Amino acid sequence: MDSRSIQVVRSGVLAPIKKWGTKWSLWPVHLVTACCGAELAHAFASGYDGERIGALNYGIARQTNLIIVEGAITRKMARVLRITWEQMPEPRFVIVMGACGLKGGLFWNGYHLVKPSDVVPVEYFIPGCPPTPEGLLRGIRSLQEKIWEGKNRNSIDFNKIELARKEIERRIPTPPKIIARNPFIKVDVPKDVDWAFGNRLVNELKEGLGNLVERITITGKNRICIRVNPKNLQRVAVKLKDKFDHVKSVNVIDVPYDNTFIVEYVVSSYSNRELMPVLVTIATKISKKNPKLPSLHSYWVSADYLEREMQDLFGVTFEGNPWGNRKFLLAPDTPDYPLRKDFKLEEEVYARDEATEGSKNEEQKQEQGGDKE
Amino acid sequence: MREANEMKELSIDVPVEPPTELKPLFIPIPPEYVEDAYKKDEFLVLVGPQHPGSGHMRIIVRVDGDVIVEAIPDPGYVHRSMEKLAENRLYIQNIPLFERPAIMDNANFNLGYIRAIEEALDIEVPERAKYLRTIMAELCRIGTHLYDAAILAVFIGHTTGFMYPFAVRELICECLVKMTGARFTSSFIIPGGIRRDVDNGILNFVKKATFEIERRLKNFEKIFIKNPATIARLKDVGVLTKQEAIKYGVVGPFLRASGVEYDVRKVESYEAYDELDWEIVVADEGDGYSRFLVRVNEISQSLDIIRQAIGRIPEGDVISQDLFENVNANTKNPKDIRGAFYDVFTNLKLPLGETTTLTEAARGLLLYTIVSDGESNVPYRVRIVSPGWLYLRGFMESLKGERLADLQAIYGSFGYFPPEADR
Numbered sequence: 001m002d003s004r005s006i007q008v009v010r011s012g013v014l015a016p017i018k019k020w021g022t023k024w025s026l027w028p029v030h031l032v033t034a035c036c037g038a039e040l041a042h043a044f045a046s047g048y049d050g051e052r053i054g055a056l057n058y059g060i061a062r063q064t065n066l067i068i069v070e071g072a073i074t075r076k077m078a079r080v081l082r083i084t085w086e087q088m089p090e091p092r093f094v095i096v097m098g099a100c101g102l103k104g105g106l107f108w109n110g111y112h113l114v115k116p117s118d119v120v121p122v123e124y125f126i127p128g129c130p131p132t133p134e135g136l137l138r139g140i141r142s143l144q145e146k147i148w149e150g151k152n153r154n155s156i157d158f159n160k161i162e163l164a165r166k167e168i169e170r171r172i173p174t175p176p177k178i179i180a181r182n183p184f185i186k187v188d189v190p191k192d193v194d195w196a197f198g199n200r201l202v203n204e205l206k207e208g209l210g211n212l213v214e215r216i217t218i219t220g221k222n223r224i225c226i227r228v229n230p231k232n233l234q235r236v237a238v239k240l241k242d243k244f245d246h247v248k249s250v251n252v253i254d255v256p257y258d259n260t261f262i263v264e265y266v267v268s269s270y271s272n273r274e275l276m277p278v279l280v281t282i283a284t285k286i287s288k289k290n291p292k293l294p295s296l297h298s299y300w301v302s303a304d305y306l307e308r309e310m311q312d313l314f315g316v317t318f319e320g321n322p323w324g325n326r327k328f329l330l331a332p333d334t335p336d337y338p339l340r341k342d343f344k345l346e347e348e349v350y351a352r353d354e355a356t357e358g359s360k361n362e363e364q365k366q367e368q369g370g371d372k373e
Numbered sequence: 374m375r376e377a378n379e380m381k382e383l384s385i386d387v388p389v390e391p392p393t394e395l396k397p398l399f400i401p402i403p404p405e406y407v408e409d410a411y412k413k414d415e416f417l418v419l420v421g422p423q424h425p426g427s428g429h430m431r432i433i434v435r436v437d438g439d440v441i442v443e444a445i446p447d448p449g450y451v452h453r454s455m456e457k458l459a460e461n462r463l464y465i466q467n468i469p470l471f472e473r474p475a476i477m478d479n480a481n482f483n484l485g486y487i488r489a490i491e492e493a494l495d496i497e498v499p500e501r502a503k504y505l506r507t508i509m510a511e512l513c514r515i516g517t518h519l520y521d522a523a524i525l526a527v528f529i530g531h532t533t534g535f536m537y538p539f540a541v542r543e544l545i546c547e548c549l550v551k552m553t554g555a556r557f558t559s560s561f562i563i564p565g566g567i568r569r570d571v572d573n574g575i576l577n578f579v580k581k582a583t584f585e586i587e588r589r590l591k592n593f594e595k596i597f598i599k600n601p602a603t604i605a606r607l608k609d610v611g612v613l614t615k616q617e618a619i620k621y622g623v624v625g626p627f628l629r630a631s632g633v634e635y636d637v638r639k640v641e642s643y644e645a646y647d648e649l650d651w652e653i654v655v656a657d658e659g660d661g662y663s664r665f666l667v668r669v670n671e672i673s674q675s676l677d678i679i680r681q682a683i684g685r686i687p688e689g690d691v692i693s694q695d696l697f698e699n700v701n702a703n704t705k706n707p708k709d710i711r712g713a714f715y716d717v718f719t720n721l722k723l724p725l726g727e728t729t730t731l732t733e734a735a736r737g738l739l740l741y742t743i744v745s746d747g748e749s750n751v752p753y754r755v756r757i758v759s760p761g762w763l764y765l766r767g768f769m770e771s772l773k774g775e776r777l778a779d780l781q782a783i784y785g786s787f788g789y790f791p792p793e794a795d796r
Contacts, residue, residue, distance in 0.1 A: 029423070030424070032429060033450075034451050035475070035476045038476055038477050042539060042542070045540065047540060059424070074449070074450060076399075076449050076450045076452070077451065080422045080450065106458075106470055107453045109458070110454035110457065110458055112452050132556065177462075177749075179749045179751055183748055183749065185744065185746055186725055188727075189724075189725055189726030220729075222641060245619050246619060246620070246621075246622035248622070248758065248763070251742055253744055264742075266740070270633050271619060271633075277640045281729070300622075301620055301621055305766055306758070328401070328449070329449035329795065330452065338454065339456060
């Protein structure tokens with residue numbers, strides 16, 4: 001169509017028909033970005049039946065005109081949101097549901113989060129964590145009204161009350177957090193438990209592993225911790241892999257206290273009924289300057305993805321892992337190694353006083369800084 | 374499976390250039406891999422991140438004809454940095470944070486974290502609270518299985534199969550609203566018990582609801598579960614043998630569908646599970662349909678557990694007395710934490726060391742490790758390994774050798790929920 005006929009559709013005699021059509025056919029694209037999607041599904045299922053107001057979820061971006069952003073948008077998802085939005089034909093609309101999409105919600109100071117309003121233009125925000133299906137449908141109704149009338153209108157007018165406040169001196173509360181600055185960390189604290197099988201198992205392990213290990217501790221019922229030198233890690237894995245057939249967790253703990261990483265493999269067994277509840281933690285300490293460790297991927301395939309994740313978050317290199325040095329879980333533009341202790345997040349401010357905000361904030365910052373030191 | 378390959382192939386000599394826009398599209402595979410695939414007359418298909426199912430992740434599928442040779446996952450689209458945030462918040466502030474990975478399964482996700490705190494502090498939970506926690510955990514389990522059944526139906530294009538479980542889920546939400554006040558994110562379980570007592574009238578409602586759910590599930594069975602189309606899509610698709618399932622560390626109902634009798638509720642029993650009569654649901658086939666059936670049977674098992682728990686629930690406190698040691702006597706109420714919440718929980722400190730708990734969440738094993746330095750009232754490090762993250766490897770392996778059209782059915786049969794896997 002040439003530009004003149006587009007003008008006719010937009011503002012000519014056909015305009016009301018076009019508006020009416022758009023109003024009653026707001027089709028959201030399937031872009032379930034986070035957990036609010038559960039309530040979105042409820043809103044379009046038989047309980048609330050969003051289809052009766054003309055909104056029906058559809059799979060393909062090119063044939064839809066509405067994006068409902070459900071909650072948190074991560075750095076990785078932001079790009080997808082933009083591409084999906086760019087694919088949609090005009091007129092297109094964006095509704096954001098959930099507190100995370102509004103100002104970050106629970107995850108406001110997370111390292112992997114962006115605000116959807118920075119990525120695409122947003123018509124309506126629906127607050128809540130998660131908002132109810134009624135809330136979401138009301139958001140769609142508001143958008144319909146906006147399309148029809150061409151402007152925003154409040155659907156509820158609240159009574160206004162004049163608030164008068166007595167001048168009292170406000171004291172900014174001190175944050176309740178107590179964070180030790182450079183604490184000592186020990187992962188194998190022995191615990192006295194009544195566990196006969198465990199004592200037997202520990203003796204068995206001590207015999208089998210000999211002087212490959214530094215110490216074997218019972219850290220609780222069904223929990224055993226083996227402390228290993230990184231040089232012997234592979235040899236210990238070879239001896240344990242027949243008894244324990246899978247890895248449940250790979251964990252790294254950053255210890256600035258002595259400039260090391262503690263790397264833990266939690267292994268367990270599915271084939272031996274007696275060993276099923278037992279978790280054996282293989283803990284090893286590596287230097288932070290050269291955080292390298294042989295990968296145990298060849299002994300336990302199940303450790304593969306967990307190792308890749310730890311590599312992303314801590315920068316510990318697992319030599320021999322097939323994925324190499326690429327990022328797996330995080331977006332390519334995320335700051336490096338966010339879970340190390342020297343990567344600080346933004347701190348919350350507990351109270352704000354608009355009049356003296358600047359000076360008080362500085363004071364508070366100094367106070368907080370003082371607390372830490 | 375590969376009859377197509379045995380047919381005589383026509384070779385057409387059209388030069389195909391491997392795509393070069395890997396970097397701007399952030400596809401996390403090296404260009405050599407793409408070239409290698411194109412040289413061998415194979416193709417790379419990007420499934421997602423925007424795809425017509427629930428939750429978003431990208432799977433890079435390498436296909437030979439339409440048979441999947443390799444599947445490379447690209448997760449992290451819903452990675453909300455929970456482990457880092459937890460290091461910066463009070464122990465008690467982390468409760469709402471840790472139910473966000475899977476909000477339909479909130480009770481189980483809370484339970485794992487809370488039990489780790491209780492184990493480190495040696496808090497004994499009152500019996501009534503244990504039973505109420507069990508009831509909530511099982512309600513969430515049913516809700517999650519129904520959610521996954523609905524999403525499976527969307528994946529294989531069965532709209533009624535989507536509508537029906539969600540109508541049943543409304544009942545679950547109603548039960549949870551009556552018990553806790555929230556449809557999804559209740560944060561109702563606290564260290565030492567639960568926030569407040571649930572009266573017997575509400576428990577009676579929950580019991581009636583279980584019968585109604587059972588009645589409606591019979592209809593659902595006719596409509597979707599025993600539907601020949603469903604069986605045709607899922608049967609013998611995405612098979613994981615017992616050895617494979619163990620090797621790749623698959624968890625939960627998906628492990629049990631491959632014939633491994635492993636359920637944390639039995640293996641390392643917690644709350645009231647060892648006082649109730651129930652059995653582990655197992656299947657031997659390890660295909661998509663048995664993964665679905667195991668979860669369907671678990672729903673009826675859970676309904677039974679709820680009824681038993683409501684029948685046997687003892688009277689008494691719901692908050693442990695140990696917590697009230699340093700609290701003003703006026704606010705002490707072992708049936709309701711309101712009024713004493715901040716006094717009790719603000720300065721919660723865990724002793725030096727590491728505590729690990731296992732929980733059977735709806736989609737499988739959930740592991741929490743809390744490391745404490747013994748001085749701070751925030752955790753030093755929290756490690757969450759969610760079920761989705763653990764069975765992702767098994768999911769990818771089960772795709773190999775299947776047709777591209779079956780990818781959706783296998784995806785649905787695993788009930789893969791990216792917010793849960795990415796945390």
